[in-house]
Amino acid sequence: MFVTNVERREERKGPPAGGRALDLLGKMERNEREYDETIAYALALASAWSYADPQALHDVMNSLGFENRCYAVTLSNDAVSARTSASLLQHVDGSAAILCFRGTEPASTGARLADTGVEPARLHAWKAVQGGVHSGREPMARYIACRLKRAMNGQSIVDEKGELVSVDAPACSDATGEPLEHRLKALYITGHGLGGALAALAAAMIFEDKEHEGIRDVVRGVYTYGQPRIGNEIFARRCQDTYGRLLFRHIHANDLVPMFPPPSIGTFEQFGHELRSSAAGWVFSEQPARRADTAPFGSTVDVLAWVKQRLPLVRRLQRPFSSDEHAPHRYVSVSQRSLRLRRSELGLSLGRLRG
Incomplete structure (x- = not known):
């Protein structure tokens, strides 16, 4: 509902990105693995709407001109505190696809911090990976890998001919329906919060496992929003060397989540490009986000952030950390502003050339 209200406010101002005038598909296909404001806005919306049902996510991306089929799967295991949702x-x-991972529900701050406050696990030879992220990776991989294989072969990712949304489908067969016009040319991976961590880890799997070697050539970008650190220094260095140039991490204001896990968990490091919110939209940052000292401190700041939002007299106080800034709609809002300003700049440049 938090995103719906924001979208309604945006609609009253006029379409932020011109609806189908975004030429989203064209930009996705033509993009040479560089940062793109249009794609960043679309993926911020996809990440935000991944918290809704798959039909809503399908419809929102349709409204941007990305007419799609949507395969969604949710796997949960309460015994190991694992719940993972992904949509392809x-x-x-058939030419382009978006792999979107859902994060921890934004209203559940305690659960969100728990996702980052666990013992490290190992990802093959890549050394330590955050345990809460790793537990969500294994069960999901085979489901998504099969659907990506279909896309690479120019086949529909859903099981029934003419079907547009498939949820929690049974075991994946190798072929389905009529061949599509194109094989997969451009794949984008995204997610918010823990979903962003899963997106970064999914990219690591693609660039690590030989069985996914064919997919590497079509990965055009990994865009994450409010993503926590996911691995130690060795893991981060390996990811940086293999696909770090494709990872664009967005951080809104003093969002607490990218500052986790705390040092007490281990020497977890960030990698890829970091973008911070500003009055001009997203700007690249040379300095990575600092780290929160402890999870209890973060929880205390959550309470202060809640108070600040509701008491006008303390709204001017500055906080060093805030998980209130983690809300998905804040990332959508900055992405929208960034796109509008970029379009204005392009319009001025074209005007000068014509003049």
């Missing part, structure tokens, strides 16, 4: 959106002509 394939353009109807």
Whole structure:
């Protein structure tokens, strides 16, 4: 509902990105693995709407001109505190796809911090990976890998001919329906919060496992929003060397989540490009986000953030950390502003050239 209200406010101002005028599919196909404001806005919306049902996510991306089929799967195991949801959106002509991971529910701050406050696990030879992230990776991999294989072969990712949304489908077969117009040319991976961590880890798997070697050439970008650190120094260095140039991490204001896990958990490091919110939208940052000292401190700041939002007299106080800034709609808002300003700049540049 938090995103719905924001979108309604945006609609009253006029379409932020011109609806189908975004030419989202064209930009995704033409993009040479560089940062793109249009794609960043679209993926911020996808990450935010991944918290809704798959039909809503499908419809929102359709409204941007990305006509798609959506395969969604949710796996949970209360015994190991693991719950993972992912959606793969394939353009109807087969040429592009978005792999989107859902994060921890934004209202559940305690659960969100718990996701980052666990013992490290290991990802093959890549050394330590955050345990809360790793537990969500293994069960999901085989489901998504099969659907990506279909896309790479120019086949529909859903099971029934003419079907647009498939939820928690049974075991994946190798072929389905009529061949599509194109094989997969451009894959984008995204997620918010823990979903961003899973997106970064999914990219690591693609660039690590030989069985996914064919997919590497079509990965055009990994865009994450409010993503926590996911691995130690060795893991981060390896990811940086293999696909770090494709990872764009967005951090809104003093969002607490990218500052976790705390040092007490281990020497977890960030990698890829970092973008911070500003009056001009997203700007690249040379300095990585600092780290929160302890989870209890973060929880205390959550309470202060809640108070600040509701008491006008203390709204001017500055906080060093805030998980209130982690809300998905804040990332959508900055991405929208960044796109609008970029379009204005391009319009001015074209005007000068014509003049």
